[in-house]
Amino acid sequence: MDSIDTLLVLIPGLPLAAAITVGLLGARVLKERSHYPVIIALFGSFICSLLLLGEVRKEGESVDDGFEHVVTLWNWADVSNAYELTDTAAADVGSHDFHIDVTLRADALTAIMLSMVTFISSLVAIFAAGYMHGDRGYWRFFAYIGLFVFSMTMLVSVSNFILLFVFWEAVGVCSYLLIGFWYEKPEAAAAGKKAFLVNRVGDFGFALALFLIWTNYGTLNFHDTLPNGSTDPNLIAQVAATPPSEEAAEHAKPAVIRGVLGRLRIATNDYKHGNIALAICLLLLLGACGKSAQFPLHVWLPDAMEGPTPVSALIHAATMVTAGVYMVTRCTPLFMASPEAQLTVACVGGFTALLAGLIALTQYDLKRVLAYSTVSQLGYMFLALGTGTVVGITAGMFHLFTHAFFKALLFLGAGSVMHAMGDVIDMRRFGGLRKLMPTTHATFMIGCLALAGFPLLSGFFSKDSIVAAVEERVHALEHEHERRAAHPVNGAVANDAQDRSAEVEHAGVFALWTPDQLDTFARVYKWLFYSAMFTALLTTFYTFRAFYLTFYGEEVIPHEAGHHAHESPRMMTVPLVVLAVCAAVVGGALDQTWIGPARTHQFGELLLQTPSLANGPAAAAHDAFKFHGKIAGISGAIALGAILLATYLYLGHRREIELIRSLMDFEGFSRWLDVDSVSRWQKARWIAAIHRGATAIGLGWLTALLGNIVLMIAIVLSTPFLLGHFVSPYKLSLRKFFIDELYNFVIVLPLRVFAATCYLVDRWIVDGLVNLLGKLPLLFGNLMRSLQMGLVQFYALAMVLGVVVLLVAKAVLAG
Amino acid sequence: MNEASLLHNYLVVGSLLFGIGLIGFLVRRNMIVMFLCAEMMLQGISLSAIAFGRYHNDWGGQMLVIFIIAVAAAEAGIALALILMVFHKSGTLDMAFWQDLREGGHPAFIDHRVPEEQAEDRVWPTLTPAGIEPEVNEDEQLHRSKV
Helix, strand or coil: CHHHHHHHHHHHHHHHHHHHHHHHHHHHHHHHHCHHHHHHHHHHHHHHHHHHHHHHHHHHHHCCCCCCEEEEEEEEEEEEEEEEECCCCHHHCEEEEEEEEEEEEECHHHHHHHHHHHHHHHHHHHHHHHHCCCCCCHHHHHHHHHHHHHHHHHHHHECEHHHHHHHHHHHHHHHHHHHCCCCCCHHHHHHHHHHHHHHHHHHHHHHHHHHHHHHHHCCCECCCECCCCCCCHHHHHHHHHCCCCHHHHHHCCCCCECCCCCHHHHHHCCCCCHHHHHHHHHHHHHHHHHHCCCCCCCCHHHHHHHCCHHHHHHHHHHHCCHHHHHHHHHCHHHHHCCHHHHHHHHHHHHHHHHHHHHHHCCCCEHHHHHHHHHHHHHHHHHHHHHCCCHHHHHHHHHHHHHHHHHHHHHHHHHHHHHHHCCCCCECCCCECCCCCCHHHHHHHHHHHHHHHCCCCCHHHHHHHHHHHHHHHHHHHHHHHHHHHHHCHHHCCCCCCHHHHHHHHHHHHHHCCCCHHHHHHHHHHHHHHHHHHHHHHHHHHHHHHHHHHHHHCCCCECCHHHHHHCCCCCHHHHHHHHHHHHHHHHHHHHHEHHHCCCCCCEHHHHHHCCCHHHHCHHHHHCCCCCCCCHHHHHHHHHHHHHHHHHHHHHHCCCCHHHHHHHHHHCCHHHHHHCCHHHHHHHHHCHHHHHHHHHHHHCCCHHHHHHHHHHHHHHHHHHHHHHHHHHHCCHHHHHHCHHHHHHHHHHHHHHHHHHHHHHHHHHHHHHHHHHHHHHHHHHHHHHHHHHCCCCCCHHHHHHHHHHHHHHHHHHHHHHHC | CCHHHHHHHHHHHHHHHHHHHHHHHHHCCEHHHHHHHHHHHHHHHHHHHHHHHHHHCCCHHHHHHHHHHHHHHHHHHHHHHHHHHHHHHHCCCEHHHCCCCCCCCCCCCCCCCCCCCCHHHCCCCCCCCCCCCCCCCHHHHHCCCCC
């Protein structure tokens, strides 16, 4: 246990120490050696994470209901009797002290996240040492990286919502600093600002969710605590077992403060249901959408490409976008209490996956394609989390895990290409790089295959398990619906308690569901299933489109590349190779169900040692991990088919794809309806002949009329097609469905107008009043100015007159 | 002659002195004359103070007058020095010439222009030279600011 304490502190501590060291010494002492402390610290963190993972796994096997270990470092803030809970579950009633302890936790979920984050970020740091070589802000970059990893490791290892929120924000700040790293570039500064502001929207929802959790559960800790702040599990079990003493009842203080995700609460499934649960979950989801770039807050992530490429890899794979998925997974018990919220999570995920997949089809910026693919894959993860089954949640986390490897690989590969091409990233300006950069080409191909879900690579297993989880969910819902239909008496109409409990036993997790709900949910999940399948096709296609455009075809090198156009140095290719090996094998190695029924889903079994998944409502809905041969076959076929399609379309002359593009852009139609070309018809010989003939027999007016009618029709018809030209499927995809423009118009512009109005009011009305007050003395002074004429006699006369006035006044008053 | 009528006479003379001085101060533009008028006002006041002192039979009035004499002496010293300097600067004793301390942008007050003095009309005091004649510094004479 003590070793866990040390490891938990060391894992975030090392990157922080490195960040401080580099921040203080980087500019003067370390300079070009600034990467050493950070790389060493991150690698040390990674070793510690592995040790922690081993410890957690060892401890977890000995207990049934999951293992968690909480370390309280120090007390941050203390408000006694902060709030009194009245109308809530009996065990929570009472006045509550508000303790904020700085607590770290070790459980399976945290350990997995920590290992993944530190592994990816140490590789990215090594890569960045090569990539950023010679940059003016070299030390600044590594200080930020250290800080970023510190924030992210803290985010996944803290054990209360307050600290989660603090590091949630810290991650946002670090991403802002890194996206806007080249702040002299206006696009980079704008992208950093956009990322930060869009995240604020999500954070706002997250904060509201925390308020709701506090008012309803009376604590923000994940774990159970005693009122004195102790987290010793034995002591808590002891106190919880004894009935509350008289004194405690009198003071209305609960003997144990049950954490929101604590063992005691999960064991009794004592969660709010109904609208409150829905509100909490939706607000949490809003927060997760901001951080994990889900629709409608996905707009910041593609713009975040303005940062240095290693930062993109870090953000997309390890330290930023995974935070939302982690948070939703962590809060599984809360989401379990609200099926509607889970459905919303699934819908947001499914829709985002589809939308981003469609957008990625036409982008010409290599990093942007990858960015949209990240958004799309995150959508998959949310879809998986939204199924609300343990299988689904495991699948989501598993996809997060494998995705981290191949997405980091792809981004670093793109970075390697950029490095060689002199920072050009437009795929139209380079091509055929496979001979030039063999290592990058090979590793990038493995990354593409993994992302595409090529059989037996890691993406295949994780994506399959997601699709399978959705399918299973549909199946379970339909099955329950049919069962209800077959036995209508036993349906949800059961009112008296006995029937109800019998029903609960029989129906399991669906006990509280109405038949209508079952039906609707089943249908929605089914659509999501189809959409996920279609998105898988899109994913493969756009991945290989980017791959072929970059590495195949005619060799094109932009002039910016100069003498750089060669394979990247060893420092950059080694991380690529390591990641490529991981991306290839990690899926099959951790999910061994495909080998045979005797093998287990190692990752899933480990994840299930997390208390919130091992126990309570989640565990109740748990089926064994299985390998779904049918689904695997279908999605394998889809992947292969899409790869072949992409190969056919993009390898070679690319004539067909031009045709498809022009079709999708309505180019063919608009040519026929072009007003100019229609009016050119009258010059065609046979039409002119008819017109001449008609004029000869006195019917010239008729043909002229007919011609004008045709022209009118052409004009009328061309208008919608002209509009269609702007919103053709191709344009929609290329312009990202005009979402940025829409936000600009609906949100940014009104806010700007409002700000301008405020400025004018402040400038002219508020300032005007103040200035007016300031000018009044000047006005009065002006009246007196003419008296100062500089003539001594006049002054003397004024004195005399003054004396006379005084004398007269004295005489009058005295008289 | 009783005390009251005696006081009355003194006060009449005093107020006449003050009145003449006041009117002179207000209507004359020659600095020296204005200065003399101011002195005359002081004398009028002094006379009244002494008369009251004597009437009330105390020393307060006389004490005040001694102060006035002292102050007037000091004032005369300063004022005459100033007037001398001013004359050196401008070559005129006209008070209306010195309106520079009026508010900015305000036109100068022109009452009645004094006729321009002719160079040959200027009469400088001629004194019998005494002692050793100082060496004439040509340079200084050339660069004398005015006069």
